[in-house]
Amino acid sequence: MCLGIPGKIVRWVHRDGTLAAAEVEFDGVRRVCHMACVPEAKEGDYVIVHAGIAISRVDPVEARRIFEQLEALGDDDGWRDD
């Protein structure tokens, strides 16, 4: 696996190629992360960071899907009968 933590892009540092980098915030701390793999990401976006490299942009619409799915399961509290 691979420890991958979502962080928020605060500021791009370098835009291009091998040097692409941005400051990414993880709760109270920021670190400069390598951004070559997510050139389209914008400040304010969340990216998943693994070993100092952003490997994927978090899709905020898709992020809500599980909660919509939960909503669709209804307010059934049947789990209590476990």
Added chain:
Amino acid sequence: MKYLDEYRDPQGARRLLQQIRRTATQRWILMEVCGGQTHSLLRHGIEEALEGCIELVHGPGCPVCVTPTETIDLAQALSKRDDVMLTSFGDMLRVPGSEQSLLDVRAGGGRVRAVYSPLDAVELARRNPEKEVVFLAVGFETTAPATALAVQRAAHDGIGNFSLLVAHVRVQPAMEALVQSSDCRVQAFLAAGHVCAVMGYASYEAFARQFGLPVVVAGFEPLDLLAGILACVRQLEAGEARVENEYSRGVQREGNPVAQAIVREVYEICDRPWRGFGTIRQGGLRLRKAWREFDAEARFSCTDSLPVIEASQCLSGEILSGRIKPPACPAFGNACTPDRPLGAPMVSSEGACAAFYLYRRNG
């Protein structure tokens, strides 16, 4: 933290759990491929909560665990050279080779250093021009872009004293090897979310069809895992074998094409031995010829390898392939504990044995 905490909501988790119990009419056998998922399933009590309903078999998805003993021995030999500073991820440094771990070698005077990112190792090389900085590059497809970017950075900045000892592994060939073994009981797979973030899941479509097994891409938090399990169960109950994505906030069907291109430029697919498995066809990555100057094995011409010694009591091969669960190993918890590990799955924080030891010792 946003995108972590909300996926740990106990109310939602219980609701999904109930839905899984209602949907499953028989005890399906699922394999979570990734060790990070194993860890989370045990840590949050999901595996126990599903007992009697779903059997979870723990997969080989811990790159630290499957790194071959000979590679660790080689890294140790390099770290004992006066001119070398050996770097890797912290969890890799604890894994025993034939005789000792890299941390043991450091205690004996070897130059070994943990880094957070392979790019930090490039920085160390820049700041220590008198040393040869070698990064032991372990990890699945998730980690390969990071190490590929590290050599690209070294090349770009003309840092000649940096090299990689490559032990990258690929997940899908290992899944195929598992499924094709005669005693495979797995009926559906939870695919590793962060591997798919890089590689996508299109390549699992043929896999699902060929073997008639559902594959569901899943994340690492409790709600992600439970949603993944529910999707597997629904397919199994309906007699389907498709690929579904339950980690869509971080994974797209095609993965991350930019990351794949970076990996392709630096690495090529090769056969690779997996600790506990033997050689897996196309199961690894190695540096392409054009990047050979960054290959530590070539640079230090390490050919005469020492004989590999594996602890005889350790059943890590059986465990990594999902044939047995860790407590079934006679050494588990007795001869083998996280402080005195016999095999890699007990060392790595995400190894299945360590996860069982930490979270379910008496379970």
Added chain:
Amino acid sequence: MAEEHTPNGYNARCPIPVSGSSDRITLAHGEGGKLMRQLIADRIVPALTGAELLRHMDDAARLPDIGGRPAVSTDSFVVSPLFFPGGDIGSLAVHGTVNDLAVSGARPMYLTLSLILEEGLHLSVLDAVLHSVADASAEAQVQVVAGDTKVVPRGAADGLFINTTGVGRWIEPVPRGPTTLVPGDVVIVSGPIGRHGIAVLCAREELDLHPPPISDCAPLHAPAAALVERLGGRLRCMRDATRGGVAAVLHEWAQACGGRITIEESLVPISPPVRGACELLGLDPLHVANEGTMVIAVAPQAVEEALETLQSFAQTAEAARIGEVQPNGLAPVTIRRLLGGERPLDEPLGAALPRIC
């Protein structure tokens, strides 16, 4: 002088080496001659402002009657790097011993200070550390009354090691300790955990986190004394959660009382920087060291008073109840899980290292 140990500092001194150069510790500083006397009399003693009893420079300090039963504690300090955000080896050496006395239930009063200096150490580094020892002693209301200095050859120490021994007076009634813990007793932490360990790890491994996480290095004498005085026998025990973090303290206590301690993860106070750093590096904050945060066990009816007392001091304003002592069970220390039931909380395994998995 100061610029010479900054990596990029410009150094405009004469390149010809002068023997007995005055800005570094040499082996001669430890030989008992003039250099050593000058080092102690002109540099160390004056730096320790407030250390009145030290000025006599006798072989042994003559302490006045301390007005009660004496308590003694000793500790040695090695830390790399010597300076980290929120503290340095000097403040650590004072607070560490002060806190050992304080959490035992004693009022810290006097300290001894032993310095083991590596040949080649910059005097500016020594000055900064001594300055910090003086400030920390003043803050903790203790006086340095005796000291020693040794110099070891280059490579035999990592810059500078310190040993401090502390003398204090027991405050009655002295907490009876973890062997007296009984089921129902409540466990409290005095503030957000893991700050020291994360600060030092980030500084040592150059992890480049911003703002750099700050150590909690601080004296606990005031809140600890207030707890003893206000709670009396209802205060079971206190312990500063240094190496091994809160998990190590809980394990020690569970072993001492033969019971089980269960905590609720969501109740443990963690500052955002520590949370962020721990997620990023794959560390468990319960395993990470503290230097100004303690674990406290009290009788159930004393919880509110204990929290109120702690919250009246700045250093322990964020104190929180995190768990309780239970009859024997699954494992010595457990954490309540998201989906019910408990999981064991293990003792930490060796040094914290960033991981990928």
